[in-house]
Amino acid sequence: MAPPASRRAGDEAAERIISLLWLLLSAPHGLERDRIRRQVVGYEGLSDAAFEKLFQRDRRVLRAVGVPLETLEADSFEEEAQGVRHRVVRDAMLLRDLDLTVDERRALVRARRLWGDSPLRADVVRAVGLLFAPTPDLAADDELAGYHALTPRADPRLEALTQAVAEEAVLRFPYRDARGRESRRTVRAWFLTLVRGRWYLTGWDADREAERSFRLTRMEGEPRRVERAASLPGRPADHDHADLVARLAGQADAERVRVWLAPGRGQGVRAVGERVDPRAEDGAAPGDGWELWEAPAGTHEDGLAAEVGGLLGRAVPSAAEPDLARRVADALATAARAHAGPAAPALLEVPLAPPVRRRARDSSEDLVGRLLDIVGLANRADGVDRAELRARLGVTEDRLDADLETLRYCGMPERDFPGFQFEVDEEGGRVHVRRAADLAGPVRLTRPEGHSLVAALQTVADLPVLDDADRAAARSAQRRIAEAVLDAGGAAASAADDEALAEAEAGTAPTPAPGGAVAAHWDVAVDPETVRTLLAAIAERRVLRLDYRSVHADVLSERDVEPLAVVQDGARLYLRAWCRSAGEDRVFRVDRIGAAAATGEAFAPRARPARWRVHPDEAAGTPAVLRWAHRVRDAAAGYRPEAQADLPDGDRLTRVRLTDADVAAALVGRHGGAVEVLSPAAMRAHVKDALDRAVDALAAR
Incomplete structure (x- = not known):
């Protein structure tokens, strides 16, 4: 059967890779390379070098989507064999049922939605979709219905680095530190951590012979894998991840400093601090009406020194804070000198x-993984409801149609096994895939998917706006995923050699520290009660009266608003609302909301934007x-x-x-x-x- 003229770029490769898988599944004792080369359409006519390169690439794709492969030497067989054989470890291929509770499933649905804008979205969407059908009742009356996340910020290297930390791979990359010094670093990857909206890679630095952390945005090029270095220390089982997060955040919240604020000014300081009575060591007020406020010092990049500097003289450190005063004065003087005269x-x-904006593209792993997921979900007597299938895969109608069309040309290699391709039908709104008995269910989750899912659940478990039972359910689901996928040795999605893969399959690979190798804590500094008030008003369409400390105008004002959504972008939380005072859609930083109270008035629904943006x-x-x-x-x-x-x-x-x-x-x-x-x-x-x-x-x- 000839394929249609209009095809996607990856369809031919996907058909070849799936035919390779089905050929291997048909041979429990494995197949020799020469036979594979003869029978898989797409390998014929290639030179030895070209075949070897393509064959290894196809094997890497299968591993990346969770298929456990192994290589057997001739003496591994009872019968006389001609050489090395390749086979699928069938007993370890399928996803096992975790029998999740309703509350655990709801936590996973929340994790999937909160990470919908993440570069690791594909991992989380696939994992949740395969574990169970995310039915509408799981999202009904959800306290987070009005919550939308634009975090974590996309970094094109994040997916590859997730695989690297899952396998504790050794990476080499050019890096420029905070002082602008560039060097090449060789690191055994331990953790990926999201802190204050920024991703960090932590591991053992071979050059410094110590643990080091690297901000992803300061990597000057793509990290490259190097040969496994057994001499480099692996991820410690007792690693203090809480201490790591504190160090990466540069936390100085315990330190509080005092500053004078001009009348009505310094709203950013007022939002996080409290007014205090002056002491003798604070010195005299700079002018009439100035007030003394005490607030956390914060980090060097985002802390009080930066806030005071941005107020340009409308905030002055207390005489009791000479270090802060000197730091602010030096920074402003340096900036003034930089602006003397015309620009260079x-x-x-x-x-x-x-800026180069990378479009989301279907890689071979994405397409092959999705096609196998369709087979695993629809390969049963009654098929699968089309709407359920689309929801579980997280795809559009057009993409599902294209995937189903591609599946019709997949199965056993057509040249030697005509008529043994999949039979894909739709009857009464249900999708059926037949002649695919070798895949009786979804393929298991990969290690990177397990780590991403554990990290997404950590975000849910950290949300203070949820009650204790909901957060406990997220932690329970997190533990069960870790035990089933990480501790049990999930599929290695990498270019690792057969020895490394066999190590992972045998469960001898290093065990991740509790919580997994990817961590994304909810570390937004806002009042949880304010967020609950906003989310309740969004759900009930209630008008709110806000006391708002404006970022740019630096004034306190009262606004009546119709709240539409709470949007997280990096380490900040915003309210998107229709401002009745301004007569237009506005964005409010939640940490600048001094008070929020319902007026008792309801409002009619307004058209929602296609994307919840927070920038002008x-x-x-x-x-x-x-x-x-x-x-x-x-x-x-x-x-x-x-x-x-x-x-x-x-x-x-x-x-x-x-x-x-x-x-x-x-x-x-x-x-x-x-x-x-x-x-x-x-x-x-x-x-x-x-x-x-x-x-x-x-x-x-």
């Missing part, structure tokens, strides 16, 4: 290009070219660059749109000399004047 002509001449319209604002020092260039992504370029020293130039020159001055003040406005010249001059005034205000103290 060489920087203005650097060509900028639109790219077309609004004044275009500006900024230079971001390497240590803060991650922050540039939050301003949605229209174009950018990376400099040899690791700095980044971006063209962004800013609301006005005051916003530019606050941005520069917040980051000190690490951000510079290059153009337009008028905005640069305005920033310089604002910085000079701030330096003078601090010097007067």
Whole structure:
């Protein structure tokens, strides 16, 4: 049967790989390479080198989707054999039923939805879809129905690194540290951790001979696998992951500092601190009406020093905080010097290009895995409901149609086994796949999928807006997934050799630390009760009255809003709502909401946006070219660059749109000399004047 003329790019490869699998499944004692080469369509006519390369690639794809393969030497057989044979370990191939409770299933549905925008989405969606059918009743009356997550931020390397930490692979990559120094590092991968919206790789650094952590966005190239190095220490079973998270977060929450705030100003400080009475060591107030506030010092990048710097003289450290005062003054003075005179002509001449936005593409692993999942779910007497199948796979109608069409040309190699391809039918809204008896159920989860699912469940377990029973159910599901997939030796999805695969199959591979090798804790600093109030108002369509501390205007205002969604982006939480005061859709940072109370009024449903964005319209604002020092260039992504370029020293130039020159001055003040406005010249001059005034205000103290 000839395939249709219109085909997807990966269909031919998927058909070849599935025919290889079915050929191996038909031979319990395995098959020799020469026979495989003769019978699988697509291997014929290739040179020895080309066949070997394609055959190994196809085996890697099968392993990546969970199929356990092994290589048997001739003396492994009772009967006389001609050479090495390849076979599928059938007893270890299928996913076993975990018999999850209703509450555990609900936790998994929440994990799947919360990680819907993650680069690890495919792992989580597949894992949940295979474990059970996510029926509507599991999402009914969900407290998180109005909660949407845009985190974790996508990094194209994340999927490969998840596989690397699952197998404790050794990686080599170029890395530029916070000071801009570049080096090549060789690391045995232990953990991937999401902290404050940033991903970190932690492992044993062979060059430093110590544990080290690396921010993914500071990797200057793609990590490459190197030969397994048994001499490099593996992941410690007793590793203190809580301490690791604290170190990566740069937590200094226990340290509190005191600052003077101008009347009505410093709303960001007021949102996280408390007003205190002055002491003699605090010195005199800088002016009439100034108040003394105490707040957590926070981290160097996001803490109080940055907040005070961005206020440009409207906040002044207490006389009892000389270190903070010196740090802020030095940063503002450095920024002022950077803006003295016109920008460097060489920087203005650097060509900028639109950021590369990688589109989600179906890899061979994605397509083959999904096709096998369809077979595993539909290969039963009564088939599977089409709507259920689409929900479990997390695909559109068009993609499901294309997948079913491709499956019609899969099965045993057609040249030698005509008529033994799958029979795919739809009857009464149910999908049936026949002539596929060798796959009686879904293929088991891979180790990377298990680690991703454990991490997603950790996010749910950390959510303070859920009650104790719901969070306990997430932890229970997390333990059961870890025991069934990780501790039991899930499929190795990698290019590992047969020895490494056999080690994993035998259960002798290193056991992950509790919680898995991927961790994504919910570490958003907001008041849980405020979030509960917002989510309840969204569910009940109730108007809320907010006391809101504006980020840009730096004023406290009262707003009546119609709440639409709570959206997490990185380590921040936002409320998308229709603001009745402004008469338009607005975004409010949840940590800046001082109070939220229902007015008793209901509102009619409004049209929901296609995507829950939290950044302003790219077309609004004044275009500006900024230079971001390497240590803060991650922050540039939050301003949605229209174009950018990376400099040899690791700095980044971006063209962004800013609301006005005051916003530019606050941005520069917040980051000190690490951000510079290059153009337009008028905005640069305005920033310089604002910085000079701030330096003078601090010097007067």
